Amino acid sequence: MTRSTRPLSTSIAAPARLRRVARASDRRAGFTLVEMLVVLAIIGSIVGLVGPRVLNYLSESKVKTAQIQMENISSALDLFYLDTGRYPATEEGLGALARRPSGVSVWNGPYLKSNGVPKDPWGHDYLYRAPGQNGPFDLGSLGPEGRPGGAATVTRNRDSAAR
Numbered sequence: 224m225t226r227s228t229r230p231l232s233t234s235i236a237a238p239a240r241l242r243r244v245a246r247a248s249d250r251r252a253g254f255t256l257v258e259m260l261v262v263l264a265i266i267g268s269i270v271g272l273v274g275p276r277v278l279n280y281l282s283e284s285k286v287k288t289a290q291i292q293m294e295n296i297s298s299a300l301d302l303f304y305l306d307t308g309r310y311p312a313t314e315e316g317l318g319a320l321a322r323r324p325s326g327v328s329v330w331n332g333p334y335l336k337s338n339g340v341p342k343d344p345w346g347h348d349y350l351y352r353a354p355g356q357n358g359p360f361d362l363g364s365l366g367p368e369g370r371p372g373g374a375a376t377v378t379r380n381r382d383s384a385a386r
Protein backbone atom coordinates (compact mmCIF):
# COMPACT_ATOMS: atom_id res chain seq x y z
CA MET A 224 0.00 0.00 0.00
CA THR A 225 1.21 3.36 -0.87
CA ARG A 226 0.27 6.44 0.95
CA SER A 227 -0.95 9.54 -0.75
CA THR A 228 1.83 11.94 -1.52
CA ARG A 229 -0.37 14.95 -1.00
CA PRO A 230 -0.08 16.92 2.16
CA LEU A 231 -2.75 16.30 4.74
CA SER A 232 -4.04 19.87 4.64
CA THR A 233 -4.91 19.58 0.93
CA SER A 234 -6.97 16.46 1.35
CA ILE A 235 -8.93 18.01 4.24
CA ALA A 236 -9.64 21.21 2.29
CA ALA A 237 -10.90 19.33 -0.78
CA PRO A 238 -14.56 18.98 0.37
CA ALA A 239 -14.81 22.70 1.09
CA ARG A 240 -13.43 23.52 -2.35
CA LEU A 241 -15.90 21.11 -3.97
CA ARG A 242 -18.79 22.80 -2.17
CA ARG A 243 -17.60 26.20 -3.41
CA VAL A 244 -17.34 24.93 -7.01
CA ALA A 245 -20.77 23.28 -6.75
CA ARG A 246 -22.34 26.53 -5.52
CA ALA A 247 -20.79 28.46 -8.40
CA SER A 248 -22.08 25.97 -10.96
CA ASP A 249 -25.56 26.08 -9.37
CA ARG A 250 -25.69 29.81 -10.04
CA ARG A 251 -24.90 29.25 -13.71
CA ALA A 252 -27.27 26.28 -14.18
CA GLY A 253 -30.57 28.16 -14.76
CA PHE A 254 -31.78 30.58 -17.43
CA THR A 255 -31.64 34.30 -16.91
CA LEU A 256 -34.73 36.48 -17.14
CA VAL A 257 -33.50 37.96 -20.42
CA GLU A 258 -33.06 34.50 -21.95
CA MET A 259 -36.58 33.52 -20.89
CA LEU A 260 -38.04 36.74 -22.36
CA VAL A 261 -36.25 36.12 -25.68
CA VAL A 262 -37.64 32.58 -25.86
CA LEU A 263 -41.16 33.82 -25.04
CA ALA A 264 -40.87 36.54 -27.70
CA ILE A 265 -39.86 33.96 -30.31
CA ILE A 266 -42.74 31.66 -29.35
CA GLY A 267 -45.16 34.60 -29.43
CA SER A 268 -43.97 35.59 -32.91
CA ILE A 269 -44.44 32.06 -34.22
CA VAL A 270 -47.95 31.83 -32.76
CA GLY A 271 -48.77 35.27 -34.18
CA LEU A 272 -47.71 34.23 -37.67
CA VAL A 273 -49.12 30.70 -37.73
CA GLY A 274 -52.30 31.18 -35.67
CA PRO A 275 -54.34 33.19 -38.20
CA ARG A 276 -53.49 30.75 -40.98
CA VAL A 277 -54.66 27.80 -38.90
CA LEU A 278 -57.90 29.58 -37.96
CA ASN A 279 -58.52 30.48 -41.61
CA TYR A 280 -57.96 26.86 -42.61
CA LEU A 281 -60.47 25.69 -39.99
CA SER A 282 -63.06 28.19 -41.23
CA GLU A 283 -62.59 27.09 -44.85
CA SER A 284 -62.87 23.43 -43.86
CA LYS A 285 -66.20 24.06 -42.11
CA VAL A 286 -67.61 25.71 -45.25
CA LYS A 287 -66.40 22.75 -47.33
CA THR A 288 -67.96 20.33 -44.83
CA ALA A 289 -71.29 22.18 -45.09
CA GLN A 290 -71.15 21.94 -48.90
CA ILE A 291 -70.47 18.20 -48.77
CA GLN A 292 -73.25 17.60 -46.22
CA MET A 293 -75.69 19.57 -48.38
CA GLU A 294 -74.73 17.49 -51.42
CA ASN A 295 -75.56 14.36 -49.39
CA ILE A 296 -78.87 15.83 -48.20
CA SER A 297 -79.66 16.90 -51.77
CA SER A 298 -79.07 13.33 -52.98
CA ALA A 299 -81.34 12.04 -50.20
CA LEU A 300 -84.03 14.53 -51.31
CA ASP A 301 -83.72 13.20 -54.87
CA LEU A 302 -84.20 9.63 -53.61
CA PHE A 303 -87.26 10.77 -51.64
CA TYR A 304 -88.59 12.34 -54.86
CA LEU A 305 -88.00 9.14 -56.85
CA ASP A 306 -89.96 7.09 -54.28
CA THR A 307 -92.82 9.50 -53.57
CA GLY A 308 -93.07 11.63 -56.71
CA ARG A 309 -92.55 14.85 -54.74
CA TYR A 310 -90.06 16.62 -52.53
CA PRO A 311 -90.89 16.99 -48.83
CA ALA A 312 -93.04 20.04 -48.13
CA THR A 313 -91.46 22.91 -46.22
CA GLU A 314 -93.66 22.03 -43.24
CA GLU A 315 -92.39 18.42 -43.26
CA GLY A 316 -88.82 19.66 -43.49
CA LEU A 317 -85.74 17.52 -43.76
CA GLY A 318 -87.13 15.27 -41.03
CA ALA A 319 -89.12 13.55 -43.80
CA LEU A 320 -85.83 12.01 -44.91
CA ALA A 321 -85.40 10.28 -41.54
CA ARG A 322 -88.99 9.25 -40.69
CA ARG A 323 -92.06 8.60 -42.80
CA PRO A 324 -94.28 11.66 -43.18
CA SER A 325 -98.03 11.16 -42.85
CA GLY A 326 -99.94 10.62 -46.08
CA VAL A 327 -97.04 9.04 -47.97
CA SER A 328 -97.80 5.55 -49.25
CA VAL A 329 -94.42 4.64 -50.75
CA TRP A 330 -91.47 5.55 -48.56
CA ASN A 331 -88.26 3.51 -48.66
CA GLY A 332 -86.37 5.57 -46.10
CA PRO A 333 -84.63 6.53 -44.05
CA TYR A 334 -82.72 8.28 -46.81
CA LEU A 335 -79.92 9.57 -44.61
CA LYS A 336 -77.32 7.19 -43.19
CA SER A 337 -76.88 9.09 -39.96
CA ASN A 338 -79.43 9.14 -37.17
CA GLY A 339 -81.71 11.93 -38.27
CA VAL A 340 -80.78 15.09 -40.12
CA PRO A 341 -77.25 16.29 -39.38
CA LYS A 342 -76.55 19.77 -38.03
CA ASP A 343 -74.33 22.09 -40.03
CA PRO A 344 -70.67 22.37 -38.91
CA TRP A 345 -71.59 25.35 -36.69
CA GLY A 346 -74.30 23.41 -34.83
CA HIS A 347 -77.34 24.97 -36.55
CA ASP A 348 -80.14 23.24 -38.42
CA TYR A 349 -80.00 23.29 -42.21
CA LEU A 350 -82.66 25.45 -43.82
CA TYR A 351 -85.03 23.80 -46.28
CA ARG A 352 -87.76 25.27 -48.46
CA ALA A 353 -89.87 23.56 -51.12
CA PRO A 354 -90.60 24.81 -53.66
CA GLY A 355 -87.40 26.83 -53.83
CA GLN A 356 -86.75 30.19 -55.41
CA ASN A 357 -84.58 28.74 -58.19
CA GLY A 358 -85.68 25.13 -58.34
CA PRO A 359 -87.79 22.48 -56.66
CA PHE A 360 -86.10 23.13 -53.30
CA ASP A 361 -83.62 25.39 -51.55
CA LEU A 362 -81.19 24.06 -48.97
CA GLY A 363 -78.91 26.27 -46.92
CA SER A 364 -76.76 26.89 -43.89
CA LEU A 365 -76.55 30.21 -42.10
CA GLY A 366 -72.88 29.80 -41.30
CA PRO A 367 -71.17 30.59 -37.99
CA GLU A 368 -73.27 33.69 -37.29
CA GLY A 369 -76.52 31.73 -37.51
CA ARG A 370 -78.28 34.54 -39.36
CA PRO A 371 -79.13 35.16 -43.03
CA GLY A 372 -76.54 36.97 -45.10
CA GLY A 373 -73.62 36.07 -42.88
CA ALA A 374 -70.10 35.83 -44.20
CA ALA A 375 -70.18 32.04 -44.57
CA THR A 376 -73.78 31.48 -45.69
CA VAL A 377 -73.85 28.39 -47.93
CA THR A 378 -76.80 27.54 -50.16
CA ARG A 379 -77.72 24.81 -52.59
CA ASN A 380 -80.76 24.08 -54.68
CA ARG A 381 -81.67 21.26 -56.98
CA ASP A 382 -80.65 23.06 -60.17
CA SER A 383 -77.38 24.65 -59.04
CA ALA A 384 -74.12 23.58 -57.47
CA ALA A 385 -73.24 24.62 -53.95
CA ARG A 386 -72.02 28.19 -53.84
